[in-house]
Amino acid sequence: MDAKPRIAVTTSQRLHLSLALQSSLRLLKADAAGLTRYLEEQAAENPALQLGPPPPGDWLPRWDSMFRGAEPPPDRAEAAPPSLLAHVIGWIDRQSLPPAEARIALALAEALEPSGWLGSPLPRIAKDIATPLAQVEAVLARLQTIEPAGLFARSLSECLRLQARAEGDPDPVLLGVIDHLDLVATGDIPRLARKFGVPEPAITRAIRAIRAMNPKPGAQFDHLAAPIREPDLIARRGDLGWTVALNRSALPSLSVTPGRGGGQGPARALLRLVEARNTTLLRVGQEILRRQEAALDHGPARLIPLTMAEVAAALDLHESTVSRVVSGTSVDTPRGTLWLRGLFSARRGGEEAPALSAAALRARLADLVAREDRRHPLTDEALARALSAEGAIIARRTAAKYREMQGIPAAHRRRQRG
Template sequence: MKARTNLQITQTHRMNLSLGLQTALHVLRADAAALIRYLEEQAAETPALVLRPVFPGAGDWLPRWSGVLPHSGPDEVATLAAHGPSLMAHVVSAIPALVSGERDRKIALALADALEPSGWLGRRLEDIAAELGLSVDAVSPVLSRLHRIDPPGLFARDLAECLRLQAIDAEVTDPILTTMLSRLDLVASGDWATLARAAQTSEAEILVRFRLIRSFNPKPGASFAAIASPLREPDLIARQGEGGWQITLNHSALPALTIDPDASGAARAREVIRLVETRNTTLLNVAQAILSHQRAALDVGPSALRPLTMQSLAETIGLHKSTVSRVVAGAAVDTPHGTWWLRRLFSSDMGADTAAAALHARLARLVATEDAAQPMSDDALAQALCSDGAALARRTVAKYRAELRIPPAHRRRLKP
């Protein structure tokens, strides 16, 4: 038998992305950290592209530090971050391993009740002790044990103690850092010369410790929020001004880009700068549209989030859904209620113009304020959450509770 060759002609369609388009998409979806890595690689290959890092100067603090510096005033502590959905559950579950005895356990729960969303104690230790009918000397040892709960900095009484606890945990405490933590007013104003004299060291050593302080988290409790991003440099900043909410790029998150006209690769350097500018413009436009829709959440916190889909937003601002998805993939915005993932601000409609993400926050608040002796069942939680017209089944509440790491009612009940 002879073998026969059978030739067939078929027509297929394939889309090949050019290298330039692939690069543009990569830059578009990059968060600040990924974009810095990309720029560093490009600068190494393109002599004309010059990266000028943002060095710390007077008042040059990360956005997440706003509201906690000494000149901010004590009244701002209560609005540092959105209520952490599982902060209370996390703390209460850690107490039995650290505290024994009925009296100390009551002290620990009283201290937990005094936690602010930021993770700081919102009341003076003297007031808590007086309410319990005990001395401060009896309450202080229990507070010291609660300082061991992760993340470091929880149960701090002020910013200096919050940072000191994190420095101790990281094993980086030294006399220079201790001096700086005792003079945070000078740190906030960037008075390196005065700090150097106070610590009897050089300004270079002060700047080394300053960068270390910047890496700490001044709001350790905010990381428990349902829509919070991990500790990181946010891409955007949302602040309320005279004309309403202002959304701006966080320019301190990225190095400044310039072109060296005497070096080779000027055309490539201009192309990189154009890609970054396009990414920044697109990110800012998308973020402004998202936060304009979620203005109520900026005012009061995540419990006021409204339903929003990427498709509806894309149609509103004239972009493709895939572009919106890419640009919000790793982006975060710093708000007075904490640092939020932009992607988490999209949420399905649960009825009565209520977003699923808002119900997560409301569920956490209900559990945090319930009677510990008679915790609410999933049925009771569902009824409370549906009081404003939202549609929520008991099994959905159970699912949300599990996502927030909140134990069921029988495990939340405070035993006598």
């Protein structure tokens, strides 16, 4: 039979996203840096939308506890994450140092705090290993060249200077500003400009460079850590518990200029979308951190099982909305900058078992390795037995997977002789 053309009428359904909905979804997924870039693009196209500097107030928020000296020193009972130690010890092994220098380097490595700072005064370390202070200082200078820059620092200013020098020939103004962090903390830009005889924009550029540095370079080896950058949220413990706030200093201020023709309507609509994004982000962040307060207090070993569906149900949001909000966003805490997405973790064990999350078990495995006898390191089977004793049945291959996820070498590679 010959095929003949036919005309037929059919109906079909297609989802059409309006420009407003597309913008809303894009803003929900954007972190502070991405949102800033998007707003800059929109301001370039719409003269009615004006971008200004971040609002005054909680500026340089991620450094406030460092400037005040209010952050308590880490508990010495909590050893540095083994992945940090593995990184440092691996570097030491590759240098083929003479035995005397290798001994000093290992002593310094054992004094590292989770932040990457040296946790003991140098004279005390020299006394403990019965070595002249000058020799210890010489080995320390070599260790301070390890990447990421800033490891083995003894103070905040030294940590920042190491990072500035690692970038090449540092700007003298930048080094000078680093030496006057007390003025940086108060935001006294005019006084700094007078002190160094430079215009205020030069001081602003130096401060911007400082904000891009990492005051805790060792914290990035934590499996929850986010890369160094401006966080989207700030979590701090006060007298009444934990508080969570937006990091508005990471975003430009927005305003609508009157008398700019037809651009005012779209500009106001964008402002409403940004505020809706900020409100949703804050609600989601507060709910996540409210449920994970124990982890904020005691570290990732106290993470409880948590899913996006549970957070969405509590806030009367769709699970996809929560997924978009936590995608790429971070929160600054006294323990470092963490991914919001990293605070979710599946439950291990049955309903009768304690509330153990996979992330908490990984952190506990890391703690077991950090405390082990280096002459007799724990095998994957021994790690599995220790974790299973806490309520969730963990197979040897699961313990091996958790170990590899954190960059911890196998037992035979961790063994130290003599």
